[in-house]
Amino acid sequence: MKLQQLNYIREVARRGLNVSAAADALHTAQPGVSSQIRLLEDELNVQIFERNGKRLVGITEPGRQILDIVERVLQEVDNIKKVSGEYSDEASGRLAIATTHTQARYALPPVVTIFKQKYPDVRLELHQGSPSQAADQAARGEVDIAIATEAISDYPDLVMMPCYEWNRCVVCPPGHPLLDEAPLSLAALARYPIITYDFAVAGRTKINKAFDAAGLEPNVVLTAIDSDVIKTYVELGLGVGVLAKMAFNPARDINLRAVDAAHLFEPSTTRVGIRRGAFLRRYVYDFIEMFASHLTRAVIDEAMVGRAKGREADG
Helix, strand or coil: CCHHHHHHHHHHHHCCCCHHHHHHHCCCCHHHHHHHHHHHHHHHCCCCEEEECCEEEEECHHHHHHHHHHHHHHHHHHHHHHHHHHHHCCCEEEEEEEECHHHHHHHCHHHHHHHHHHCCEEEEEEEECCHHHHHHHHHCCCCCEEEEECHHHHCCCEEEEEEEEECEEEEECCCCHHHHCCCCCHHHHCCCCEEEECCCCCCHHHHHHHHHHCCCCCCEEEEECCHHHHHHHHHCCCCEEEEEHHHCCCCCCCCCEEEECCCCCCCEEEEEEEECCCCCCHHHHHHHHHHCCCCCHHHHHHHHHHHHHHHHHHC
16 A cells, blocks of 8 residues: 555545546546556455446445545645654745635735745745635645635634634725715615625625615625626726725725725624644744734644544544
8 A cells, every 4th residue: 555546546536536637636647546546446455436437436435434544644644744844944845825815815915925024935825716615725635724704614624713803895986876875774785786796705695694684685786706806897887896895995996985884794704724633834823823913823722622622522
């Protein structure tokens, strides 16, 4: 049994049983992947994958149990590498973060700037996507941490810690009638076409919830996952925008005006998610604390240990 073979079966499972896609991701050839999987199955004397001819069509029950163990084994192998890196070179390595556009564009730049000044030799990777995509990447161990809102709490393999709360504003072109509403109401907002986040983006459900509670139907004419796209179409006169307050900067968004809407919607909480059982390099702890000062190393370690104990008790 080789680590390479374990990597192969994990990647094939992750790629929806597409051996070609797994081979591409692993930078190897498809026949070699198929051959190594067969050799592993022969050694274990059990089928991991169900087949229809040469095509993989499912995962057997023993295969599922094996893959669960493989995930833990390969995570510990990765932890060994991180421990080695921590003590051989504390100030260099890789920090991969999966996050949303809004966090990457508006919340993270000051933190990234400070972090790079302190750790110039750490390669920083930002992977942008929806909250669920960010959480998926962290849960699979593809990134070190995920930073997102709401959807991240749906992943039991992640330890979630709250960073900060945020709310929304309404953006309009200068002179728009909504700017004269004092205070702004949902009834007034419902009279105009609305441009806001797609359902894949955190916070959209709270917008709908507020309108539902008021017995109103919002006229959503356009959705996007990108705050800048929302503002662009508001500038074009297609509607008014409902977006995260942090995404509006009066110095940059000179063609728009904003009205605070925090009194209309429930706040959302941005969280950092870390894969359960992961070993964190010192610079990962530092990055998280730079982003959320209350999340010190002691707090993070306590959350990680507490989560592990909770899972053991559930089992």
